[in-house]
């Protein structure tokens with residue numbers, strides 16, 4: 005049974021363009037984006053920008069001259085739009101860059117968001133927004149002071165399956181949601197690597213370095229679980245409990261957790277149970293409500309997603325999450341309109357506050373209440 009028959013699914017927003025479908029024509033000015041940090045995810049964003057209607061890849065900032073050369077050729081980037089981390093502040097004089105997208109390791113988001121804001125550029129920073137609430141506060145202040153907009157790269161906020169579970173939860177289509185399981189984990193390191201260990205000062209290992217990553221899979225992947233629970237319920241958690249899982253690869257997980265489980269409690273009485281791991285694969289969202297259930301599996305990664313409810317399957321187009329996110333942000337910034345609060349720094353800081361509470365709960369073995 006299709007979603008339409010089952011639950012009167014969302015009417016798809018007009019911005020949803022399935023993979024392979026022709027884009028609508030847009031002939032106006034495009035938002036000129038500079039990617040700061042040219043690692044794996046910057047590659048996914050560059051791909052997304054290739055099919056974007058409202059944004060284009062106009063510049064880059066990187067610490068590696070050879071990477072700059074490769075990207076310059078591949079994406080036809082003018083020399084004057086290429087920056088190192090040292091001369092990055094000169095971007096203030098570059099009228100051809102409207103927005104800086106920070107795709108660096110988590111602990112570096114703060115510095116480059118603030119430098120971009122001071123240069124008068126709008127900013128998108130990757131998730132997690134930063135490694136502490138204090139850093140998030142500085143970033144929000146810097147952007148407010150400079151009069152620029154700050155977004156967090158929450159790619160699922162425009163994804164049709166996620167728009168639908170948000171509607172099912174918040175509009176109580178199956179009644180009040182009582183229980184959610186939302187978990188995301190990837191077996192990230194093989195046995196040989198686990199035995200060999202790593203040099204924690206090697207830049208490639210930043211996800212295992214506490215100072216650079218701020219934490220382990222909770223920071224990196226668990227944030228999607230926290231997010232989905234919050235937007236499906238439409239409320240904020242009031243208390244958390246958490247447990248670090250046993251460490252199976254001590255040579256890798258000496259600084260950050262290998263896996264963690266946690267529970268969020270909400271004022272409605274709803275409870276969310278989640279896991280996040282670098283040691284095993286899991287990618288699912290399940291909600292049980294008074295009159296039915298709904299779930300996505302896979303449901304938190306890049307897709308394609310599969311979804312079903314107790315009244316039938318969900319069926320939405322597979323989309324390029326990065327293109328869609330960039331287009332929706334780009335469209336608003338070009339029109340000089342404020343970004344919706346659910347993707348701004350004000351949203352990003354809420355997740356970091358919850359993450360800090362989860363770590364405190366796991367470390368102390370106590371329930372932590374959130375104001």
Ligand code: NAD
Pocket residue numbers: 041042043044045046067107108109110130131132157159207208210216224
């Ligand atoms: P990556 O390791 O592939 O890339 C990191 C980049 O930062 C590299 O180009 C590296 O050279 C550069 N860098 C500069 N200084 C560094 C330093 N001192 N140590 C390490 N790297 C340094 O990482 P990634 O997977 O691209 O992740 C980058 C950011 O994007 C992270 O915040 C991550 O959470 C986020 N991310 C988001 C998604 C998503 O789906 N939204 C997916 C992956 C990563």
